[in-house]
Amino acid sequence: MPSPLRIVSFGLGPIGLAAARLVLQKSSLQLVGAIDADPGKAGRDLAELLDREAPTGLVVEADGTGALPRLRPDVVLHCTSSFLPAVREQLLAAIQAGADIVSSAEELLAPELQHPLLAAELDEAARKAGVSLLGTGVNPGFAMDFVAVVASAVTADVRAVKCTRVVDAATRRLPLQKKVGAGLTKAEFQQQLAGGAFGHIGMRESVALVARGLGLPVDRIEQTVEPVLAAEDHKTPFLFVKEGQVAGLRNHGLGFVGKQLVVHLDLSMYVGAPDPRDEIQLDASPPLHLKFLGGIPGDEATAAILVNSVHGLAAAPPGLRSVLDVIPPRLCR
C-alpha cells in the first residue's frame, strides 16, 4: 500500500472543517496541518474546532505562507473564499511549497472565464513547480455541470441542456442560509445582491464548463437572480423566516449561441423549497433525463467531493486542471 498523501487544510469555515474531519477518517490521507487566519481559530488544537475530545496534535496556524514550506503537504485542501483574486496569494504560496491544490473557490472551476490573466499565471506557476490545481465542489463542480457533461458520453449529439437544482435551504448550514438571503426583506436582498459577495457564486462558471464540455459554441453567458418570498412562516435550526420575507433565491444561468439558449441552469435555493432534486435533461440523440431524487445534499457532499478529488488530482499532469480533464472523482478510503 502506498504511504498516505500528506494533506493541509487551508481555511477552516464549515466546509473546510468538514473536509478536515473527513481527512482524519481516511487511511489513504494524513492530515499534517491546518491553516486559518481567523484569530479566534489560530493557535488552537484543531480538535477544539472539530468538537473532538482527543487533541489532534495539529495547532491551527495563522500564516499560510510561512507554514506551508514547513508542513510540506502533498495536497492542500483550500476552502477560504469564492473569489480568485482574493485567493491568488494563498494559491501561489501552496504552489511554491510544491503542493497540489484542491480548492472550493467557485471561480476556480473555470478561471479563464472571469480571470484569464490570473488563470494563466497560476497555470504557469503550477507547471514550473510541477504541481496541479483544481477547483471543484458540488455546485459548481458536479450537480449542474460535471454530471451533465458525463451524461453526454452516451449520446451521439447534444443540442441543448437544462439542469434544475432545487435545494431546501432549511437543511443547509447557516452561512448558506444567509448567502441566499433567508430572513431579509426584499429591499435588503436587492441591496446585498448589488454588493456582490452574495447569492450563489459560480453560476457563470458552470455554464462555461458545460459549454466547453459539450462542445457548444456559447458566445454569451448571462445570469439572473431574484428573491423568492416565503409563502408562510419557516423556522430553520438557525433562523426564522416570516411570511413575506425573503426565503431564498432563484438563479438562472444562461448560455446562448447567437440568440439560441443552449445551456439553461435553473437553481432554486430557499427555505421550504418543495421537491428538492437535481435534474438534468439533455436535448440529445438519444435524449437523456437524469434525476437525483431528493437532490445532492450540499454541505456534507461538498466536503466529500473535495476530499474525493485528491487522489485523481495527484495523478494529473502539472498545471491548472478542470474537473473535465482529471480522472473522475470517487470515494476515497
Add this chain to the structure above:
Amino acid sequence: MPSPLRIVSFGLGPIGLAAARLVLQKSSLQLVGAIDADPGKAGRDLAELLDREAPTGLVVEADGTGALPRLRPDVVLHCTSSFLPAVREQLLAAIQAGADIVSSAEELLAPELQHPLLAAELDEAARKAGVSLLGTGVNPGFAMDFVAVVASAVTADVRAVKCTRVVDAATRRLPLQKKVGAGLTKAEFQQQLAGGAFGHIGMRESVALVARGLGLPVDRIEQTVEPVLAAEDHKTPFLFVKEGQVAGLRNHGLGFVGKQLVVHLDLSMYVGAPDPRDEIQLDASPPLHLKFLGGIPGDEATAAILVNSVHGLAAAPPGLRSVLDVIPPRLCR
C-alpha cells in the same frame, strides 16, 4: 485546431457499424479504415454496409493484422467479440501497429478478473508500444458501474450499492433480442445458457469495477441468470414472442464481503419490460438515489460512448486502462 485523430473501425456488426457512422460525422476524427473478417463484408465499400449512397472510398479489409500497419490509425475502435481470449490477437495486432484501442469487448472492462495473465500481457505490450487500451460501453462500462462510482464522489462513505437496469428488449437490435433469448422455450433458454456465449456478458466485470471503484473489499462475485416468460404475445420489429415463451432474462450480479451483499446489480432485459430505467442507490453518507428516466438506450448509446472515449484514451498514459483511470468520456464533436 489539432488535426483529426485517425480511426480504424475493427468489427462491423451493428455496434461497430453504428460507431463507424458516428466517426464519419465527427470533425475531430477521421475514419481511415474498416476491418471485418466476414466474407460478406470484406471487399465492399463501407458505404454499402452503412446504407449510404455516396461511397466512402474505404474498402472493408478482411485481414486486420495485415491492414493495421498500413492504415496507421491513432485509435482502433474494436467491436468484434465479448471475450478476451477470442480477441487477444486482434488487440495485439493493433498494439503492434502503434494504435490506442477502445474496445466493446465486455471482458476488457475488468480483464484482470477472469484473465489476469492475458491482462498482464496486454498491459506490458501496450506500455512497450507506448499505447493504451480501454474496454467500455453502456453496460458494462457506464449504466451499472461507472455512474455508481462517479456518484460516490459526493459521499463520505459507501456501505453498499444497488443498481437496477430495466431494458425493454423490443426496442433493441435483433442480436440483443436473440442474446436475451426472446422467442425461445424455457428448455431452449437453459440449453443456450449452459452453452456460454448467451445472455448479458460482463456482469461479473461490472461488479468487480464497482467494488474497486468504491474501495469495497469484495471477496466473492456471483451471478444468477433466469428466463422471464412472456405474460402475453409481443411483436418486435424483428421477431414474435408468444405468451409463455421466453421474453428475455433477469440477471443478478452479486458482490459479497464475507456473507454480506455489498454490490447488487439487477438487470432485466426482456421484450415488454415495463418502466425501463437505470437506477442507482448508494447506501452511503449522505445516501444517494439516482435515476435515468426511461433508461439509457442501449445500442445508439453504446456506439456513442465508444466514440466519445477516443480523445480521453488518447490523452492517457500507456498501458491497460479502465474507465476509472482515464478522464471521463464526453460528447466528441
